[in-house]
Amino acid sequence: MLDWILSSTLPRGLFNLYTQTFPPSPTWTDADIPDLTDKTIIVTGASSGIGKDTARALLHHNADVYIGGRNKSKIESVIDELRNETGKTAQPFLVDLSDFDSVNNAAHEFLHKETQLAALFCNAGIMAAPVELLSKQGYDIQFQTNVMSHYLLATLLHPALDNYSKNNYRNEKARVVHTSSAMQSFFIHETGIDFHLLKDGHLRRSTNINTWDLYGYSKIGNTVISNILNKQQVNVSHSSCHPGILQTELWRHTRIPGWKAFFSSFILYPSSLGSLTQLYLGTVEKDTEGLYGIPWARHGIADKRTSDPSLNKDLEEWLQTELAGYLPQ
């Protein structure tokens, strides 16, 4: 029975849904985060939700934190709020992940200021955005924001990640945590990502696309880029996770009020619990390379399609081609 559950995508998805929707109480908590003095850490999407809670916990444990966000005044007010709560002052990391030029500028500005990066939380994301919404460069907004820009960011910041791994007194690898979702299992596409629908064009415009499928592709993509980058960046540990089903602003685009009300009352957990799994992957002393975290701070199994060598190869080649003008030569 267990073999059947684990070998088939949909049953495996249902099995994952159960364990990830109703997790046991956490046995690893914020209090278990080690001291992070001298660690410089970037959290994307730290202007709200899980990202803000992640940044707060990192500050409490003495990390030098960069608050990633696309809105300058929102970032500044989060820095003030977290300073009042923790006594520590974070720094801004202004980046619009729906624009590769902005990612490029943010990465280069950071590299100009800092030589080392101990951890990068690729946390920012959008869900169920209107299908008509495209990024600045004409890609599906969910795929560019959630996947492509994080791949670009982790690649451009590699010199600082690598430098941390080679020179830190803790003798550990730099970490990159990619925030995925259990939604990676809840759409039916045999290979995991329909590349034809990721870019504006005739095929995309003439196809009846479901925004939840596009979100699913992006969340499969988060785990696959973690695999790809683990191979490319030997000195850096990449991992990915499902943070839980949480009360955050992520639901802003959902147009099914009944769903929202249902989830809110029965299933959604407080956002602060959602930061635990990624904090675990990004800070725990033992190496977390290649792990897939599930709530709360447990080791889980990613959707079977994420480990398909063809999908890993196809996404890597597709990203290298589409990002050719932005990736280092």
Ligand SMILES: NC(=O)c1ccc[n+]([C@@H]2O[C@H](COP(=O)([O-])OP(=O)(O)OC[C@H]3O[C@@H](n4cnc5c(N)ncnc54)[C@H](OP(=O)(O)O)[C@@H]3O)[C@@H](O)[C@H]2O)c1
């Ligand atoms: N909440 C859940 O139930 C749940 C479940 C599974 C996975 N996740 C994942 O958890 C991650 C965090 O989501 P959340 O629940 O904390 O939602 P959230 O409160 O909406 O936070 C998302 C963050 O991403 C930022 N962001 C969105 N588009 C951006 C862009 N173009 N450039 C830069 N930043 C951008 C947002 O910034 P603004 O404030 O400027 O919009 C915000 O800070 C996402 O990757 C999401 O897919 C969440």
